Amino acid sequence: MMMKITHLKHPTISLTNPHILRHKSQLPTSQIPSFSPKFPQKSNLSIKTHLHSSNFNVTSNGFLFLETKNTKKSLKNCKAYETDESNPNEPEIAAKKVKIGIYFATWWGLNVVFNIYNKKVLNAYPYPWLTSTLSLAMGSFIMLVSWVSKIVDPPSTDFDFWKALFPVALAHSIGHVAATVSMSKVAVSFTHIIKSAEPAFSVLVSRFFLGESFSPGVYLSLIPIIGGCGLAAVTELNFNMIGFVGAMISNLAFVFRNIFSKKGMKGKSVSGMNYYACLSILSLVLLTPFAIAVEGPQMWSAGWEKALSDIGPNFIWWLVAQSVFYHLYNQVSYMSLDEISPLTFSIGNTMKRISVIVSSIIIFRTPVQPVNALGAAIAVLGTFLYSQAKR
Numbered sequence: 001m002m003m004k005i006t007h008l009k010h011p012t013i014s015l016t017n018p019h020i021l022r023h024k025s026q027l028p029t030s031q032i033p034s035f036s037p038k039f040p041q042k043s044n045l046s047i048k049t050h051l052h053s054s055n056f057n058v059t060s061n062g063f064l065f066l067e068t069k070n071t072k073k074s075l076k077n078c079k080a081y082e083t084d085e086s087n088p089n090e091p092e093i094a095a096k097k098v099k100i101g102i103y104f105a106t107w108w109g110l111n112v113v114f115n116i117y118n119k120k121v122l123n124a125y126p127y128p129w130l131t132s133t134l135s136l137a138m139g140s141f142i143m144l145v146s147w148v149s150k151i152v153d154p155p156s157t158d159f160d161f162w163k164a165l166f167p168v169a170l171a172h173s174i175g176h177v178a179a180t181v182s183m184s185k186v187a188v189s190f191t192h193i194i195k196s197a198e199p200a201f202s203v204l205v206s207r208f209f210l211g212e213s214f215s216p217g218v219y220l221s222l223i224p225i226i227g228g229c230g231l232a233a234v235t236e237l238n239f240n241m242i243g244f245v246g247a248m249i250s251n252l253a254f255v256f257r258n259i260f261s262k263k264g265m266k267g268k269s270v271s272g273m274n275y276y277a278c279l280s281i282l283s284l285v286l287l288t289p290f291a292i293a294v295e296g297p298q299m300w301s302a303g304w305e306k307a308l309s310d311i312g313p314n315f316i317w318w319l320v321a322q323s324v325f326y327h328l329y330n331q332v333s334y335m336s337l338d339e340i341s342p343l344t345f346s347i348g349n350t351m352k353r354i355s356v357i358v359s360s361i362i363i364f365r366t367p368v369q370p371v372n373a374l375g376a377a378i379a380v381l382g383t384f385l386y387s388q389a390k391r
Contacts, residue, residue: 096339103336108352110329112359117322118180119188119364124315125307128180129291130300134319135176136284139327143277155274162282167260169282175253177287182246188360189368190236192353193376194247197229199386201255210259217389221382228379235372272334280327350383 121131147154182191200222206212233244270278307315337345357376361368 100336100339103332103339104348104351107329107332107336107348108355110325110332111352112356114322114325114329115183115188115192115356115360116363117318117325119183119360121315121318121322122180122184124311125303125319126184127295127300127303128184129177129287129295131319131322132177132180133284133287133291135323135326136173136280136287138320138323139277139280139331140284142324142327143274143280147277152273155270155278157270157278161270162278165278165282168257169279169286171253171257171260172279173283173287175250175257176283177291178246178253179250180246182243182250184243185240185246186236186238186243187364187366189357189366189376190232190238191243191247192356192360193232193379194229194244195251196350196353196376196379196383197225197248198251198254199383200225201251202258203386205252205255205259215389218386221386221389224378224382225386226382228375228377228382231375232372232379233375235369235375237367237369237372272337273331276331276334280330350380350387353383354380 118131122128125131143152146152179191179195182194203214203218203222207214233239311318333345336348340348357380360366
């Protein structure tokens with residue numbers, strides 16, 4: 001009877017049967033002496049390290065050998081090797097963690113800068129439909145230049161892709177302009193506190209429109225979200241109904257955007273960067289006529305002159321900066337989705353809101369009552385609990 005071993009290197013093997021101990025000289029098969037020693041039925045073979053083996057075989061007389069892939073019958077040297085106790089993928093895993101960390105830090109930083117410049121622009125130039133359109137126009141321009149110059153490979157799309165993208169772009173346009181309208185009427189921190197209620201809208205829409213069911217933990221996590229947002233709203237010193245409704249509409253629109261994106265974009269092989277670029281272009285096409293109808297060039301022109309006289313040339317820099325940073329932070333967030341799970345993304349989005357709320361309060365010196373701050377903290381905590389409950 002024969003049993004085979006392949007690819008064995010550097011073993012730490014103790015053979016307690018003295019009859020099978022041999023010196024390390026390697027003899028050709030033809031020179032191996034023929035003998036039939038008698039062994040006890042249970043010969044003791046103890047292997048003190050992990051062994052990797054393929055076609056592991058031991059002959060009935062105690063010799064270890066391997067057989068080559070060509071299934072040659074000649075005996076080969078036993079080469080056992082120890083496993084590396086460390087994970088061979090550890091450098092790769094560590095590099096990925098660093099990459100995700102850079103994505104998150106960049107995402108949060110760009111979002112904070114966008115919100116600051118966006119609020120500055122809206123304070124001096126209160127035309128949210130135009131500023132929303134300019135944000136999309138800047139992003140579309142950046143990506144078109146990137147495609148033409150071959151800095152980024154253009155996506156391969158067809159009619160079905162754009163057809164599936166249409167409802168996503170429509171919801172994105174509504175959500176974007178609604179959030180901008182909200183920030184033109186209330187503090188940035190208040191808008192983001194109300195927008196932290198987005199998970200509640202997601203659960204309600206998924207439950208009543210799509211028939212999805214959730215665990216009790218998910219439903220329980222909605223209590224602090226809704227309660228915290230309600231507490232923050234009733235204690236807001238500069239409460240404005242248009243600002244509040246705008247943030248709520250933005251929540252609803254972005255929930256439908258996510259639903260349409262999941263349903264319509266399955267099987268579409270487009271990177272996160274190019275996907276958001278296409279989304280920006282189509283959203284720009286949809287939003288522009290509405291911006292002209294709601295505000296119009298006449299209002300924009302009068303407001304432009306006033307803003308330049310009040311702020312000076314810095315106003316132009318603010319407008320360019322808010323448009324560029326809007327595109328960049330959204331682009332990075334979509335790129336990060338290629339690297340992380342939706343759950344990790346959700347947690348990152350929660351932390352992003354905290355950074356925006358805190359930084360905007362500090363920079364704009366927004367007056368905050370203790371009860372208002374408590375409501376914001378409860379709402380953000382509820383959002384975190386929601387992401388954990390959805391595991």
